[in-house]
Amino acid sequence: MTGTRSIHNLALIGFMGTGKSCVGRMVADALHFTFLDTDHVIEARAGKRISDIFAQDGEPVFREWERRIVEELTRRDKTVIATGGGLPADPANLASLKTHALVICLWASPETIWERARGHSHRPLLNEPDPLAKIRQLLAVREPCYRQADVLVNTEMRSLREVMQHVLHQFRMAQSAHR
Numbered sequence: 001m002t003g004t005r006s007i008h009n010l011a012l013i014g015f016m017g018t019g020k021s022c023v024g025r026m027v028a029d030a031l032h033f034t035f036l037d038t039d040h041v042i043e044a045r046a047g048k049r050i051s052d053i054f055a056q057d058g059e060p061v062f063r064e065w066e067r068r069i070v071e072e073l074t075r076r077d078k079t080v081i082a083t084g085g086g087l088p089a090d091p092a093n094l095a096s097l098k099t100h101a102l103v104i105c106l107w108a109s110p111e112t113i114w115e116r117a118r119g120h121s122h123r124p125l126l127n128e129p130d131p132l133a134k135i136r137q138l139l140a141v142r143e144p145c146y147r148q149a150d151v152l153v154n155t156e157m158r159s160l161r162e163v164m165q166h167v168l169h170q171f172r173m174a175q176s177a178h179r
């Protein structure tokens with residue numbers, strides 16, 4: 001599937017609370033790669049928190065930021081990229097990531113995601129009367145996009161370290177297959 005692709009980066013996709021940033025940092029350390037979190041890049045460029053972008057400018061403006069960052073990522077090398085949970089819902093974003101990165105999706109059930117995300121107020125999409133229902137709804141819509149990843153890793157019964165090792169192994173295998 002990754003036969004003619006040039007894989008020099010690693011992109012982690014998946015829903016909020018699946019551990020993309022934590023795992024991404026650990027994998028970047030192990031590979032001696034740069035770590036980049038698309039949410040952090042957007043906050044730095046926009047000069048405000050994501051929750052403020054959503055509240056003041058609206059979600060479409062945030063998605064436009066994401067598209068712009070994804071385009072720039074094509075020029076990166078040796079980078080582990082943690083993406084915002086909604087970024088791969090745009091098929092063009094996913095297609096672009098696949099031109100330079102192995103795309104690995106971290107997966108978890110809605111209940112686990114809610115357990116991990118509750119108590120964190122920085123996720124505007126979960127500021128809802130029934131956040132678990134919102135997670136279920138968003139996950140159902142996004143599942144077909146997440147399934148387009150090269151590798152799907154279930155984070156349910158694994159520690160962060162186990163997930164990291166699994167991701168690392170998959171990346172090393174993909175790299176050696178495309179040398």
Ligand code: S3P
Nearest residue numbers: 015016017039084085086123124
């Ligand atoms: C979003 C996920 C968030 C952030 C924004 C929107 C989403 O990133 O990009 O709040 O649409 O699922 P994380 O997945 O890193 O929490």
